[in-house]
Amino acid sequence: MSLVQPYSLFTDFDISLFKNGSHYNLFDKFGAHTVTIDGVKGTYFSVWAPTAKSVSVIGNFNFWQGNQHELLVRWDSSGIWEGFIPNVTHGELYKYRIESHNNGIITEKADPYGRLCEIPPKTASVVQDTSTYQWNDTAWMSYRKNKNSLDKPFSVYEVHIESWKKKEGYKNLSFRELATELVNYVAEMNFTHVEFMPIMEYPYSPSWGYQLTGYYAPSARFGTPDDLKYLIDEFHKNDIGVIVDWVPSHFPEDAHGLGYFDGSNLYEHPDPRKGYHQDWKSLIFNYGRNEVKAFLISNAVFWMQEFHVDALRVDAVASMLYLDYSRKDGEWEPNIYGGRENLEAIQFIKDFNTELYTRFEGIQTIAEESTAFTGVTTPTQLGGLGFGMKWMMGWMHDTLDYFSKDTIYRKHHHNEITFSLAYAFSENFMLPLSHDEVVYGKKSLIYRMPGDEWQRFANLRTLYGYMFTHPGTKLLFQGAEFGQTEEWNFQQSLDWHLLEFDPHKKMKAFVSDINKLYKTEPALYEKAFSPEGFEWIELNDAESSVLSYIRKGHNTENDLVIVCNLTPTIRKKYKIGVNSSKNLKEIFNSDLKKYHGSGIKNDNIIKVSKKGWHFKKYAALITLPPLSVVVFKHE
Known part of the structure; x- marks a missing residue:
């Protein structure tokens, strides 16, 4: 007999919005919410599992057995299972045990809307009380639109938290520790923004965070949700904007994740030509399914509303836009008009940008998009995708290729370094020297420069000088600011000891100063996209x-x-x-x-x-x- 009591946070209006894909505050309804009913403390659970025969909440409180706390399915064909479990409170571990109607398959899943997970490799979700965190960034939020707009300086320090700096014993710095060390460093270096590679929960560190299983949960590797709020608060108190990498393009097949959630292709597209990413061995969201679209847009809203995030950098947009992305003939199916564009994904992106820019003043969305798709940063009301900025991948490749050449040969490649201005104003471009350019045998930036040691450093300073005076906003990956010599290794700290040596120490001073120049000279930013x-x-x-x-x-x-x-x-x-x-x-x-x-x-x-x-x-x-x-x- 189930110990679950009938209870719901959903109204009929919520259900209607959910079904038609326009409910963008689903995190207030789905997941685990601690409540008190008739004086009894407990937790309300709700999960979407439309093909389930039964759904139970399992955890330490019932010895992980699925026959004690069976949720109740709603009568309205929404596919939502819900109920109140007394005496299950903050800090309890839980999963959903789901038996499928389709084939009797039983899955044990982490909560798609869970606010915290166990530290990997453990995989359970953790019940969280409603946050009582008191924000101290009222000033920043009131004038953010004047700091974060397209005619203001926008210089980004890209950070992978696991590898920026380690403690003794190679342990990760916590969000709270970063609130001192990283905030002070970014301020010292005069960057206007910090960008975190994905900080949502991910099971596998070699994915660098780009294979997510906990879209609503900051990674427990670094602390609690309130710890992350404290970190963002400290950045804002220092007038530094916070950008978070967001991954709506794919998700991993891990058993506890979103894949095959209720024994069916619930979050992923059922057609492998649209639902499986061969390059990344991961699943692709079904953008045409209303409930999935609402899940993703609600997630974007969640990070901006709950964590005061100032911008989302959207990963792998090109893979979403094209049905034939990284596929051979016969491995993809044209859209209804015979084209290669993924019409459902394009509509999702437009809806995502429309919702965020309508709801939040002074925010930005930034597309990592590597093709010539038109209108990426054109407003949705003018027919574009609606992003605020787009990474200028062509500039990045041409510039790094040019600077890697011996100086004696550069006169024969002069058009490579001038070509970017032929299209520099076709989109609102950000110039990225990102993590992707210092891995997989590409070498560090300093070792991609030709010549002896003096020339390497001079070349790198010249590259940065050209970058910071070129139209567009700027992004540097951690370590680039002091001439990190080794390729980036996600498993270890940056080589901070290099700052004991004059060339690296002075390179750091150069980057700090050119950031200051960029921030104080309006000619470098007021008409960056014109x-x-x-x-x-x-x-x-x-x-x-x-x-x-x-x-x-x-x-x-x-x-x-x-x-x-x-x-x-x-x-x-x-x-x-x-x-x-x-x-x-x-x-x-x-x-x-x-x-x-x-x-x-x-x-x-x-x-x-x-x-x-x-x-x-x-x-x-x-x-x-x-x-x-x-x-x-x-x-």
């Missing part, structure tokens, strides 16, 4: 491998003149055209000795001549240090 914010001075000086351009903001008095010398040759009296008759002053130079450079600079005010050059009204003669980026401003 062709009005960029003007070439000279893009065709391939023989010298020199680039020169002007960055512009709302006020012409803030215009910056930027010159990149991409070889070790010092160029004196290099002539550039400028738009203003006012004299120039050097305000930033990547070759300074404090950055481990040679110390060549433009000491004096640079006179501007009225004899024009480069189709500009005026001209100036400047000195270009070796392998450098120099930034000038008119007096």
